Amino acid sequence: MAKNTKSSSALHEKKGVSESEITNKDSIETIKKRRRHQPSAEALAQGIIKGDITYLSRAITLVESSNPLHLEKANTIIKHCLPYANKSVRIGITGVPGVGKSTFIEAFGSQLTTNGKKVAVLAVDPSSSLTKGSILGDKTRMEDLVKDPNAFIRPSPSGSSLGGVARKTRETIILCEAAGFDTIIIETVGVGQSETAVHSMVDFFLLLKLAGAGDELQGIKRGIIEMADTIVINKADGDNLKAAKIAKVEFNRALHLYPAKASGWQPKVTLCSALQQEGIDTIWDIINDYVEATQKNNYFEHHRNEQNKFWLLQTIEDRLKSDFFGDSKIKEALKSQLELIENGKTTPFAAAEYILSL
């Protein structure tokens, strides 16, 4: 199409978008200047340790990048931050869509900052690259927390694989801790394998439920109830309160059917109304009790070590598989061996032997 200099048609009305009047020109200049100036990994790490949120955000962007140079820089930053990390309570929060996660995190996070805590809210949602961020994408749903100077909210890193998203989130936790955040909340949607991944990176796992939602079987089946350190029945207000109280009794009964947890902790069921800001303080008390009990019996430390070990082995196994099956010779052999299997000419074990011998 030829370049149009005249706006003779309605299609070309937008010759230039006029600048919004509320845009602060000074801020734009500051941001542009910062962009031009690329601080070193060391400078970024030092900024993070001093609690500089801009530097924290930039480092997280490097962690989330797929550019190998960025990853190298991110690794250096993390290395510098590590001695300042780990001093936090990491809380996983899950629940099916509609359970009120955003409202809950808004109420819970605000109460924590009121009590002097510094709260980072992260998310794990591998589907977000498709749905353009179904959770935490819309920060307006947490309008108090987003303005709170003691809160830091970061949407889910994008990525097609849960493994990639999980790695990015785990490294972001370290950066946030180094920046002085003492309470890390990791939100995930109540579907797929994301909950297991989040469970393996937090100290305390909180399951949000609604009374009478009828998804108990799903929760039991997928092992979510088993992972919970506390079940919070949300929207326990108004006409819902009676049903919520019944649900509390039922969940308590269900929880007692499970064998004792390695942490020695008996999961608690509690009611809350995030909307009415009721029952929130009880939840923080429960988490404090948990941390105290597990630090006393050394489970807290032990559990973090086990998680690190799990992620180390998981990362190695993922790479062994992707390296092996990514090889074009193996791909071809796999294809032809699968054909032989389909035609009954070989067994899976003989085929595996052959492929491994290449």
Add this chain to the structure above:
Amino acid sequence: MAKNTKSSSALHEKKGVSESEITNKDSIETIKKRRRHQPSAEALAQGIIKGDITYLSRAITLVESSNPLHLEKANTIIKHCLPYANKSVRIGITGVPGVGKSTFIEAFGSQLTTNGKKVAVLAVDPSSSLTKGSILGDKTRMEDLVKDPNAFIRPSPSGSSLGGVARKTRETIILCEAAGFDTIIIETVGVGQSETAVHSMVDFFLLLKLAGAGDELQGIKRGIIEMADTIVINKADGDNLKAAKIAKVEFNRALHLYPAKASGWQPKVTLCSALQQEGIDTIWDIINDYVEATQKNNYFEHHRNEQNKFWLLQTIEDRLKSDFFGDSKIKEALKSQLELIENGKTTPFAAAEYILSL
């Protein structure tokens, strides 16, 4: 201790064990002669294809051996048998101890042979090397079936790893099919991961239950109920009958909560009394309906191919891992990196990168 020629003490009464009078000396000679003569892989395969049970047993012993020469011979036999295999219905049977598996298999298997079927009964029990065969070890519990010329019973191969036991059983299935067995029953105990392994090698999965056993939650949690193509409530006789009927309604309700199966099959719940030999024919009808329906919609063939693919990938992944982590250099590096992680000097991801770079 000095050799005692005189049986002067009660401790030395057994100077020699006298031969049992029921031992047939001719049989011993025949067995010894056969042992001395080692038939070739080809001869064994030909014997199996002709339906020679002795040759079948010997080939299975080779499959189960840990001697590499035996394994090589076993692979040759399997290769010769493959074109004659796969023409069977493979049925997995599970249930917790005490549910009456042996009695059920005795009644079910006997009914099948009466109807002209040739039935092989195998078992997967990785714990059997410790417990000396908790299932199918004691063939006397199936005294009719063990004498039936159209039945072949083989206890679980021993082995410390489920993967090894599963491989041996899958290859034994092929040998049994080549020997003309058209119905393969694979029994497993209702604990651990064995059920998942058996599920991935059969066409039809049968779950034996008792009324009011109270282990429903466990079954749901471990995904066993989800795997079942039919739930058979055993011991539905006498005073138990009423409870069994109630359990049938409950299991039917629970099954309807699950999403539809890929096979298009809606799992059935049925009652039986293996002891009274009641309800057994219904079970065979259900299995026949299943086979007919899934052969019609091509799921039967598709499912077997998927199973083979699964075992191919599983075998490769297991070997990649055991080869990698078995390397002494990797072992050492893993140990030191784990220490660095414990002391907060590195992250799981950086440690994995390092170990993978060795």
